[in-house]
Amino acid sequence: MKFESKTVHAGDRKKASGAIPVTTPIYTASSYFYESMDQLDRVFGREEAGPSYARYDNPTCTALQNLINELEGGHGTFACSSGMMSLHVAVLAALVDRPKRVLAGHVLYGATTHMLLTVFGALGVETTFVDVCDLAAFQAAIDEVKPGAVVVETITNPLLRVCALDKVAAITKQAGAQLIVDNTFASPMLMRPLELGANMVIHSTTKYLSGHGDVLGGAVISDKENFETLTSLVRTLGPNLGPFEAYLTMRGIKTLALRMEKQCANACKLASWLATHPRIARVYFPGDPAHPDSATIQRLLPKNTYGAMLAFDLKDAGRKDVFAFMDRLQMIVRATSLGDVHTMMLYPAMASHRDLSPKHRERLGINDSLVRLSTGIEAIDDIIADLDQALAG
Numbered sequence: 001m002k003f004e005s006k007t008v009h010a011g012d013r014k015k016a017s018g019a020i021p022v023t024t025p026i027y028t029a030s031s032y033f034y035e036s037m038d039q040l041d042r043v044f045g046r047e048e049a050g051p052s053y054a055r056y057d058n059p060t061c062t063a064l065q066n067l068i069n070e071l072e073g074g075h076g077t078f079a080c081s082s083g084m085m086s087l088h089v090a091v092l093a094a095l096v097d098r099p100k101r102v103l104a105g106h107v108l109y110g111a112t113t114h115m116l117l118t119v120f121g122a123l124g125v126e127t128t129f130v131d132v133c134d135l136a137a138f139q140a141a142i143d144e145v146k147p148g149a150v151v152v153e154t155i156t157n158p159l160l161r162v163c164a165l166d167k168v169a170a171i172t173k174q175a176g177a178q179l180i181v182d183n184t185f186a187s188p189m190l191m192r193p194l195e196l197g198a199n200m201v202i203h204s205t206t207k208y209l210s211g212h213g214d215v216l217g218g219a220v221i222s223d224k225e226n227f228e229t230l231t232s233l234v235r236t237l238g239p240n241l242g243p244f245e246a247y248l249t250m251r252g253i254k255t256l257a258l259r260m261e262k263q264c265a266n267a268c269k270l271a272s273w274l275a276t277h278p279r280i281a282r283v284y285f286p287g288d289p290a291h292p293d294s295a296t297i298q299r300l301l302p303k304n305t306y307g308a309m310l311a312f313d314l315k316d317a318g319r320k321d322v323f324a325f326m327d328r329l330q331m332i333v334r335a336t337s338l339g340d341v342h343t344m345m346l347y348p349a350m351a352s353h354r355d356l357s358p359k360h361r362e363r364l365g366i367n368d369s370l371v372r373l374s375t376g377i378e379a380i381d382d383i384i385a386d387l388d389q390a391l392a393g
């Protein structure tokens with residue numbers, strides 16, 4: 001081989017010597033070939049498993065997909081470039097051959113509401129919102145709207161409501177619609193919506209699954225019914241997660257159970273402490289016995305594991321007071337996102353629900369005094385001390 005040919009071929013694509021790497025390597029190749037064209041033909045035709053082109057398949061992403069699929073109990077999983085992208089393809093898949101109408105929970109991540117209204121709205125998809133924690137209202141809405149898809153969150157963002165997902169799934173199925181569940185806040189450790197009757201589950205893997213604040217990603221986990229449609233959409237549109245991000249996400253998931261256990265325990269302690277603080281008007285936490293969905297929470301979530309998200313209203317506070325309080329935080333990170341190892345605080349009116357009008361936010365109960373806290377894995381005493389000094393200021 002001449003020098004210039006060696007520069008292109010030497011060293012690369014060595015056959016495995018029999019050794020098995022303990023972690024899946026990062027495969028960056030955009031395309032693959034086989035010993036024979038016949039074999040490549042079979043791979044392209046999906047008669048034989050294997051990568052052919054990175055928009056269809058990437059070994060690092062496949063490893064992550066298989067992992068998430070196992071955790072959620074799916075038929076198949078697609079790793080996507082973001083949580084929003086995974087929701088986008090799930091809604092597209094659900095509506096391909098169904099009525100172009102969506103019935104959605106009335107309190108959702110702000111960008112989800114925005115996407116349904118503006119992106120799908122512009123394509124002629126009509127979205128109606130309903131309180132899915134009120135089953136009678138949900139039944140009435142589904143009878144009236146006759147949607148192709150229903151979109152809900154397991155634990156809602158930011159007010160932490162928990163609907164009776166198994167009952168919502170039964171009603172949705174009866175109506176011939178597809179149930180898409182955003183399981184980002186619960187993670188598959190707390191709830192597995194496919195087991196409760198959902199058709200597709202989506203995650204912002206940016207959050208609990210990766211867990212370290214260093215990677216953006218999403219996943220859609222499908223039942224058997226939607227798998228082929230999703231496969232076709234993903235292969236055509238290319239919403240894929242990159243291999244570096246897949247590697248980081250997989251690395252993060254290895255400690256999901258440990259992190260989640262500690263984060264949930266910290267959140268329980270924090271909720272009790274906040275509830276007695278004179279500067280706090282109201283705490284929103286699924287572990288609160290007075291939570292409006294308490295019976296459902298006790299039924300569907302594992303015992304003493306209520307997630308690691310909290311929200312609270314500061315007493316007699318407006319935007320300026322909340323900003324001043326947040327500026328005083330010394331350890332807690334004032335940043336958008338959640339689910340990371342570090343405790344984070346976010347102001348929904350400015351960040352996660354910024355896209356909604358002030359009136360819309362007010363109707364949903366997202367007050368200007370509301371902050372959202374994602375509990376990390378730090379020592380609980382340090383989290384409390386930081387909040388205490390910031391509240392005292």
Ligand SMILES: Cc1ncc(COP(=O)(O)O)c(C=O)c1O
Binds near residue numbers: 084157
């Ligand atoms: C519940 C929920 N779903 C979806 C998303 C979107 O995820 P991503 O930012 O990875 O697109 C977020 C982001 O905060 C979220 O909180």
